[in-house]
Amino acid sequence: MQTRARRERRKEARPGELLSAALDLFVEKGYAATRVEEVAQRAGVSKGTLFLYFPSKEELFKAVVRENLSGRFAEWSQEFESYQGSTEDLVRYCMNSWWDRVGSTKASGIPKLMMGEAGNFPELAKFYQEEVIQPGNDLIKRILQRGVALGEFRQLDETYGVYTILAPMLFLAMWKHSPGSCGDPGIALDPRKYIDSQLQTILRGLCIQGNSARKGL
Amino acid sequence: MQTRARRERRKEARPGELLSAALDLFVEKGYAATRVEEVAQRAGVSKGTLFLYFPSKEELFKAVVRENLSGRFAEWSQEFESYQGSTEDLVRYCMNSWWDRVGSTKASGIPKLMMGEAGNFPELAKFYQEEVIQPGNDLIKRILQRGVALGEFRQLDETYGVYTILAPMLFLAMWKHSPGSCGDPGIALDPRKYIDSQLQTILRGLCIQGNSARKGL
Amino acid sequence: MQTRARRERRKEARPGELLSAALDLFVEKGYAATRVEEVAQRAGVSKGTLFLYFPSKEELFKAVVRENLSGRFAEWSQEFESYQGSTEDLVRYCMNSWWDRVGSTKASGIPKLMMGEAGNFPELAKFYQEEVIQPGNDLIKRILQRGVALGEFRQLDETYGVYTILAPMLFLAMWKHSPGSCGDPGIALDPRKYIDSQLQTILRGLCIQGNSARKGL
């Protein structure tokens, strides 16, 4: 049963191994430039095996996105929904936990990749819009609405406000994955400091004066 | 001969027409996804003719970069070298004229494109690093050094300082060329306002207190 | 054990279920376009199991042919050998019983299929020639020889005579399985009438005048 078990384990691990290899390569080379054979190789299987688990390159990519981005919105949504503290702290928590769970991982390469290739793959662009951008925006919008409803945040244009939060995170993701930043250690942004600095500005802009304890910021 | 003259003119215009078509397509589709045949078509010549002027797709791209980015550093360098006003104003002039001459044109798509594809084309990455990033950095660095030397700017880590200026411009370029920003009019950044706002922060951070007239900022 | 028994039964039924599924699909899609996995699926077993019973796709096909065509020649041969009536009636019986046992069943799709694909699978062509065409021709030839020997039929070129009988049956089989005939109900041949009509002509051509009772024809 030893071997049986080993095989079973491998079988169940396959999709994960393939998704991991695919994430690596998609982030490293982009969607179009990644060859499925290379994904298979890196996962230690043959070309044919990959197609046993994912019917096409496109579906493989979608699965990678679901695994690393869109599949997590449900959990995050719940987490934020049941958050007890101030909205100001929720925004802080939101950005920092985004860094921990996405920004600091390879998954942060996906937004960068999509920015570059969405135009060439309309089907993927549509998928990404529906499964990532839309839910992500909604999530942030709900946080802002919570702040406004609780009297913590000033009235604001919600759509615009969403990008106030999103843009700094996107930029950080892009920066991390642009070749220039890697080679040059002098510019390597310290993500925590960057996020803190952004948060200062953002929260100062969002919160109603005096309504929130901002001593120390 | 009328026709002779027209032909001559066309002949001399060829490279320019090709470069213009190539810029359009490279920015629209990226480097890899752009087919040389389409470039030729858009320029109104045959595929063979394109290779008459540019020995390879790579050289075509390099020429596009030279035409639109690196080729202008000499002029800019001189311009900034002979600038008479305060360094603070020079920085303002620098960022605004960058927007006028690059940011607002299709050329601003090139940095975005390179960010996405540099990894797949090391030769191009090297070229871009040498012909654009390095000179650009140097230019900015010299401006900062001028500010420090004249006692306008505080002492600072030059490398890091360069990115203080560069990053906002890069982000603006990326934003402009990302599909998301186009569709959503709510987020469409007003470039001038964006630049002004960035300049406020940047200059406040760079200038020595009281040494510079910052009334109204 | 109930289950044991059921399992045994299933086990013994396996080859039959596979052959039935294979016949369906071969007839529907042709030999090359039929995927063994689909055959297995339709038979309710896994791909591996199919290869347990039939060592290759080719052998599977041969088994289908044996089951539905060549395997029956022995019985038919005996049946015709011991036929008591006139050869004219034997021919009638022959064609009608061919329709009942082959023509009206899916098996009639095999000759059509072979006509289309024999050229691409020489091994199968050889097998089919030896196991179906040759025995079939011999059977018909012996019937014709019986007619001649008994003074019922005129002298005739036997080889040519064989096709006088075979051709109308083949055409009927082809017609039945050609997509054109299915959709167009106006042309849907009534097989019985078709066979009767063909028999009239054929027998009139074969029988010696006045030697055979053809009143009513």
Place this chain on the structure above:
Amino acid sequence: MQTRARRERRKEARPGELLSAALDLFVEKGYAATRVEEVAQRAGVSKGTLFLYFPSKEELFKAVVRENLSGRFAEWSQEFESYQGSTEDLVRYCMNSWWDRVGSTKASGIPKLMMGEAGNFPELAKFYQEEVIQPGNDLIKRILQRGVALGEFRQLDETYGVYTILAPMLFLAMWKHSPGSCGDPGIALDPRKYIDSQLQTILRGLCIQGNSARKGL
């Protein structure tokens, strides 16, 4: 200019050479089993060149059909329209000229091929139905209508009547291209005799007694 001319000639000959090679191979192996590379090879060009003239295997096949079957209906239609003799002779002329121009050529392999593969390629089936079957049926139908209108032919169900003419030609085409008939010289139908024999039966069935001179038939 010698070479120029030679090249021009080759360029103009290419599509024809490719269509000819394609016809050969499609007829020999069927649509699915024919590899485009082999078509190119037989035409003496590379794989890529084939795709220069035909955007896909499917379009290549359609072009073959147009070149050899559907493209000729216009001419035939006119020819039959302006026919001066009796409709009985027109039918004779029709079948014999079909043999000369299609039946005796490789083109007669196309109907056989379609019969076998139409089910697997719906797009092609639709195309063939529209461009070959429909026009062909219409042509025959108009001939029959002419016979009826001129009082030469009896009243008849037109749709059924069409197949009275079509079926024997199809069978001849199938027969010619079935491997069985080639190898066995004993059965090799003499097409002229076959057609004559069929015409006798058909015309006897269609013509009104005594209305047409049928001495000698």
Place this chain on the structure above:
DNA sequence: CATGAATGAGCTTTCATTCAT
């Protein structure tokens, strides 16, 4: 100079067959 026909390496996807369990 300008052309565009020709090339062929390279990519995604399919499927008969094997074999460890």
Place this chain on the structure above:
DNA sequence: GATGAATGAAAGCTCATTCAT
């Protein structure tokens, strides 16, 4: 016996580059 995960040889199609004209 039965399974189904794994394989890898094809096959259709693309596109940068060459070169005869």
